[in-house]
Amino acid sequence: MNHGLTIRDVAKAAGVSTATVSNVLNKTGKVGRRTHALVLSTVKRLGYFPNVHARHLASRDSRTLGIIVSDIENPFFPEVIKSFEIRARQLGYDAILSDTNYDPRRTRDAAERMMEHNVRGVAVMTSEISLRLIHELARRRIAVTFLDLAPVRGYMSNLRIDYFSGVEQIVKYLYKNGHRRIAFVAGRPKLKSNNVRLEGYEKCMRDLGLEPGPILRGDLRFEGGLAAGLAIAKHSPRPTAVMAINDLTAVGVIKGLLRAGCRVPQDISVTGFDKTRFAEYSNPSITTVDIHRDMLGKLAADALHELSCAADPHGREYQVPAELILGDSSGPAPVE
Amino acid sequence: MNHGLTIRDVAKAAGVSTATVSNVLNKTGKVGRRTHALVLSTVKRLGYFPNVHARHLASRDSRTLGIIVSDIENPFFPEVIKSFEIRARQLGYDAILSDTNYDPRRTRDAAERMMEHNVRGVAVMTSEISLRLIHELARRRIAVTFLDLAPVRGYMSNLRIDYFSGVEQIVKYLYKNGHRRIAFVAGRPKLKSNNVRLEGYEKCMRDLGLEPGPILRGDLRFEGGLAAGLAIAKHSPRPTAVMAINDLTAVGVIKGLLRAGCRVPQDISVTGFDKTRFAEYSNPSITTVDIHRDMLGKLAADALHELSCAADPHGREYQVPAELILGDSSGPAPVE
DNA sequence: GTATGTTACGCAAGCGCTTTCATTCTTGCC
């Protein structure tokens, strides 16, 4: 299947040894100026590209980082992936991506793929991963970063999004605008990041002397938001504000409310979370929380680099701030 | 960097040769039942995973397909990527993804990455690729599929989305609803797929005895649509319908129109293209055209598989149909 | 001129696997 040139072809054409070509390509600085230039021009003239597989095998180092996400179609991930890849490349790594589609079996496959590729590290951005796999990765000394999941250990770092602060900012903002009955549309009860937000909401409400609720079930998607929106419109007494677990849910909630004849934000304010493009492009645009997804990908790559290079790796916790972004979906509570 | 087990460890533990282990793992059928089972259980017990790099090197076959997209954050791509990867895996390939961010230099990098990885084939889903690179790929006998771009040749197939039919369906639908002044918001003039839509619009309009225009410049993104929407609202005589080059543009157009005090669809109908989630989740939801992105990814993988396996490869043209999807952003033309 | 240090380069081993081909083991049959 390989119809390309080998390093030997280049060496022969340049009249040097393969070692010299290799040294030039890897910039080890062991080659003289003249030879260096000669080799480089020969490489270019022939259109030679080194074979990564051979390179990785010989150097016993894949210089590859992996990223496992649960759903590339979830607007949360593309930006994370992009910044991860850009940062990985800057650091000299190749990056490979696996999508698990929220399926534990495919998460297994993804982790195995990472092991087969002998990656230096892998950013696990899904919660469907089993403890067994995590141990397997640790056993092979593959660096790992998690998202709001694991305690830090030798080869494992953790990226912690400050969900609580984000939720707190929303609740306080709504409170300041006169809202007292604030509903919450939840996501998947099994997801830790979801629960953090839900619990944060409950705590903040109580701290302000408000009774949490109603709390509706969602599914992190448009459909769940839609159903919740329809339900909230009929709820009595009707909440004056709805906090949705994420933007997609908020979009659904708004649609449901509009369909039920409620105006947003005049009758009911709605907030989202995550600052996806939906928040900006929605009509009305959505008040949401920016959790800096681009920083997330970059940090993950940095963390993996650090872990995999350290002689005595020491997992760290990275904190990613959350920031309230005001949109047109929220405003003062209606006078009663 | 490699702390894993090798095939030799497995062979030793099972008391067989490495050749036998390899034969078991590759299911060549040359190994007896008893030995087969023994090896398999040993592999499992030890937690062994073969090293892809060594495997690819030795077999001279990467069994890898690549996909190059221009922007993973563009909602057009994630679904394509996903179906591509799923299909590739079904066919026994590893899939690698590169994002070019619309940058010709990064497109170069991406193509080089594909060569370094010795991929069997690559799906090029961006138009920033140079002829030189295409030739380089052909020289290495790497199968290629393009999106509405290249003529088919030996190692190259083409996926053609039936944009014309999609545009035609929209124009006829609007015409039937009484619209006579139909504006168009274009994308990037250099993109062939954009021009096909624009020219299709002009032709359809003329065929119906209508004068095309006004034609506004967009950028395929929200911002361009927003500007166009604001401009159209002031246009005199005001169009009763706006066809946007894609959904994101349509979202912007709607926002612009609303901001300028036009109601959608009562005053002006708006249509999009591509059936991204934005179309569905927008308020109002957008009348758009489904170009079956999932089919696109799957077809690309199939096409590459076919090309790379054929003894005498023969590029083909694959046709992907377009389908009108009605939303709430369009309706009868206002009576004048 | 020899001894010493430095730089530039080549030799060759070997990364973990596949694959060819030779060898050994079964099995059936006369």
Added chain:
DNA sequence: GGCAAGAATGAAAGCGCTTGCGTAACATAC
């Protein structure tokens, strides 16, 4: 029981590259 044919297994070469080490070439100091 002996033998050929076929099935099962192993030995070893080699994929394209990196890298440790050795050597040649040259400059410098005595």
